[in-house]
Amino acid sequence: MIYFVGAGPGDAELITVKGKRLLAEADLVIYAGSLVNPELLNTCKKETTILDSAKMTLEAVIKTMTDANRLQESCTIVRLHTGDPSIYGAIREQMDRLDAAGLAYEVVPGVSSFCGVAAALKKEYTLPDVSQTVILTRMEGRTPMPPKEELSLLASHQATMVIFLSVSLAKQVQERLLSGGYQEETPIAVVYKATWPDEKIYRGYLNQLAQLIESHHITKTALIVVGEFLGDTYLRSKLYDPTFNHMFREASQ
Incomplete structure (x- = not known):
């Protein structure tokens, strides 16, 4: 299985629990080296193959993932993107190529x-x-x-x-x-x-x-x-206003 994982904005603790688990299980990690905190890679197994996509083309990334998937039936592949992969992550073009190759994948959101x-x-x-x-x-x-x-x-x-x-x-x-x-x-x-x-x-x-x-x-x-x-000027939210009535709370005055 191939996982597109959001690494979060920088702090290594801001990756999701699921994202960290997948990194720990991964056999192959392709990460956005110019943006992802390398500290996250310490989660990987010693035998995990780790590649920096900053030096790779789209075609090279896809070939690496498809080759690994075909060589090892139970291979877990993590494509590690900065922040959340759906925002300026260029994942659609990767997913389309994986669809064409008939390969399964999942997207794990991250903190943008x-x-x-x-x-x-x-x-x-x-x-x-x-x-x-x-x-x-x-x-x-x-x-x-x-x-x-x-x-x-x-x-x-x-x-x-x-x-x-x-x-x-x-x-x-x-x-x-x-x-x-x-x-x-x-x-x-x-x-x-x-x-x-x-x-x-x-x-x-x-x-x-x-x-x-x-x-x-x-x-x-x-x-x-x-x-x-x-700035510092704004109105108080109605959600916690004692005069505001909603389905979970009656107005107090």
Whole structure:
């Protein structure tokens, strides 16, 4: 069986219980070496074959998995992706090829880096009367964006925004967000390697974004978050309001 496993955002303890168990049972592990915490590999057996996919093509990854599966009938294979494999994980193209080869696989979700960022910031993305929507997106680079998902169009919603894979394009990100409707004084944060031991957090306002990233020499492995959820003004949740009646509790007044 082949398992696509989310490794979590960085902290080795943030992999799921199931993901850790599968790593301990694996005969072959192919991991995203540029992003996955290598400490996780200590969970593997001594005889486990461990390969870094940063040096492999899609074709090489698939061939390695299919060959191992055919050579050993009971082989357990883990394809270890950073964060949650469904977000910028490029797993669909792998699954399609495994389907074509008639090989069984399972996806084990993981903690995404955007969840790790919220935890690092000690903030809630969905505050009452501030934002009830979280947009996960990126700036176009070598991978283009669908026209309707251009950053300034998404910015027009004024929702909480988490921007992946874009710190190297900080000036363009800042320009697009401002042209889309965010105000210059909109709070922002840049979180480098959230949940890793060398995590760093930089806070400011949208009109400072590009300068903030440049001055701290951040070129990769960081997320940009934008929105008023980073501020201190919000309404109390109705869920625990004593005046709010719901199916589990009668209003007290």
